Amino acid sequence: MTLTASVIAGSAAPALAAPTASATPTASAGSTPSTSPPGSGCDPIAGTDCLLPFPNDWFTTSAHTPTGLRLDLTSAMTPKNVAGKGIDPAAWNLSDGFSPGSMLLAHVPGLDLGATGAAPVTDVARSLKRDAPIVIVDTRTGERWPYWAELDANATDPARQALIIRPAKNFREGHRYAVVLRDLKNASGSRIAAPGTFTRLAGRTLPAKDPLAGRQSALRRTLHDVARAGVSTKNLYLAWDFTVASEQGLAGPVLRMRDQALGQLRGRSPKFTVTTVTDFTPQQDANIAREVTGEFLVPNFLNKAGGPPGSVLNRDASGRPKPLGDDLRAQFQCEIPRAAFSRPARPSLYGHGLLGKATEVRASNVRAMAGEHDFLFCATKWIGMADEDIPNVSGVFADFSRFDTVADRLQQSLVNFVFLGRMMITKDGLAADEAFQDDRGRPLIDRHADLAYDGNSQGSIAGGALVAVSPDVSRGVLGVSGMNYSTLLNRSVDFQPFQQVMDGYYPDKLDQQLCFGLIQILWDRAETDGYAQHLGDDPLPGSPRHRILMHVAFGDHQVSTVTAEVEARTIGARIHRPAIAAGRNPDVAPYWGIPALPGRPYQGSAMVVWDSGTPAPPVTNTPPLGEQYGTDSHEDPRADATARRQKADFLKYGVVVDVCGGRPCTAQHAG
Secondary structure (H helix, E strand, C coil): CCCHHHHHHHHHHHHHCCCHHHHCEEEEEEEECCCCCCCCCCCCHHHHCCCCCCCCHHHECCCCCCEEEEEECCCHHCCCCCCCCCCCCHHHHHHEEECCCEEEECCCCCCHHHCCCCCCCCCCHHCCCCCCCCCEEECCCCCCCCCEEEECCCCCCCHHCCEEEEEECCCCCCCEEEEEEEEECCCCCEECCCCCHHHCCCCHHHHCCCCCCCHHHHHHHHHHHHHHHCCCCEEEEEEEEEEECHHHHHHHHHHHHHHHHHHHHHCCCCCCCEEEEEEEECCCCCEEEEEEEEEEEEEECCCCCCCCCCCCCCCCCCCECCCCEEEEEEEEEEEEEHHHHHHCCEEEECCCCCCCCCCHHHCCHHHHHHHHHHHEEEEEECCCCCCCHHHHHHHCCCHHHHCHHHHHHHHHHHHHHHHHHHHHHCCCHHHHHHEECCCCCCEEECCCCCEEEECCCHHHHHHHHHHHHHHCCCEEEEECCCCCHHHHHHHHHHHHHHHHHHHHHHHHHHHHHHHHHHHHHHCCCCCHHHHHHHHHCCCCCCCCEEEEEEEEEEECCCCHHHHHHHHHHCCCEEEEECCCCCCCCCCCCCCCCCCCCCCCCCCCCCCEEEECCCCCCCCCCCCCCHHHHHHHCCCCCHHHHHHHHHHHHHHHCCCCCCCCCCEECCCCCCC
């Protein structure tokens, strides 16, 4: 689903409409560099924006949490919109660490990454060289962490251009990481001098009464850890550390909601009502014989009756989600294939795309998958990021204090999907309703078969989280997959309408990157980025081990494929090789760090790249706009019958089969 600027502008609440050209906004209050005084809560180490460098344990406090920390942000520290309003950090301060997919942000005036020799997105392996100018170390294991570095290509003012360091594999939950910047150079090749405050902190011991003594103590711990890992600290420009949120901090709220909600069922199906049953003749639909819609009841963990857009989680005094006391009425739509009237169909959940709705389950490629391989697909909305949420989502980009209204509704949607899946496999669920039976009363759904998941685009980005928390799904297909919205947004054509809103309210580009870094912490609670570590042999409590098949569209304009590579490395997936024809991928070592699939059917997680001829995307953090990037390939893998056959074999039998004859996998443009 590609959104236009007119759709977003027409959906935004009037009070949050983007400023007009005649009312050009002034620079945000947080966009002027300043030296942060001790006691302000800002990190004085770099002497620029309050939150830089970020993420950063300086912005935490001791707490009784799995990491021993909790975020300790204030609105005064955060970027401010044009109204001068900072971001209310209450929802963030519930976290016991930072995102496992955190992009690392710093501001280095005059930095030239080429002259510095930093690892670009096209050569991740360079990040692990002994003399790499940027080093990330897992302080628990001493392991060097792979990344790529880029300067924000959207910044027109070099004085406000962020240095962005992105992990090539998600950081481990609960681990602390140290970051070192050294031997940084400008365009002429001259070494850039370190900030004055950092130089002082890295020097001789300060008196105990010095306001910077505490910061020096923290820095010395960081420098000790990197030295212990064998990393030279000569010619330092900057160093800091941060702690990643724990498993409990990331997934705990949803698991609590899931377990409380399922406990109320006592092994039975959720309550549901069928509202429409539509039968199709073969002439009307060659694949689908019957379509069923209805609604089902889910305990409402949001703070408003019925959980409408704009709701947030209803929390107890300890910040844990708790039921409001009513039921949320979630909609569902199911497609029953013709083959089910001969043999009961395998049940599968389906996840829709960006700000879409459950009716996407009737898309031609989903109907073809159902008809060709006897799957019965049922869908519900990703509330929080569904069609009904467009006005709220648009308004959030004018005031990020309200971002929890997106992330919290998405957490509720995970429970909704779990309930829909339970309806598909319980004895008194859908199979017991005449809408899901033939004229002899025989069920059309095989409730004894393994429940599967198949989702595309947003249904992939959120779908990994669903697979991780579902107690019933062990295999999922994530189509045109990716994760980590903080990486995806700048690189997606779909973000352009929201970018216009954000430009109006947070015009400073360095502020924008800080906003992306902040909102990812909340997004992690409901998208794959926060759950990827558990999409394999380390399942979350109450969930089975998982296997994932990722289908990637080379050159995708909507979901950047670089994020799929990060996901594959994180979940331990193997890749079909040759992944792509020689010369098509601009990387020095295409798909670095992702081992090849064996030459036989593979019982594990895998990534398969499908190439329909779209040119490679930009290597900067910008979207593929313009004729030089060709036709968007986003729809192509799911529209390919061969790709669907591979998906079906995986979901039915748990094996990844080479359907491309030992060659790169290719598809035709869906259009």
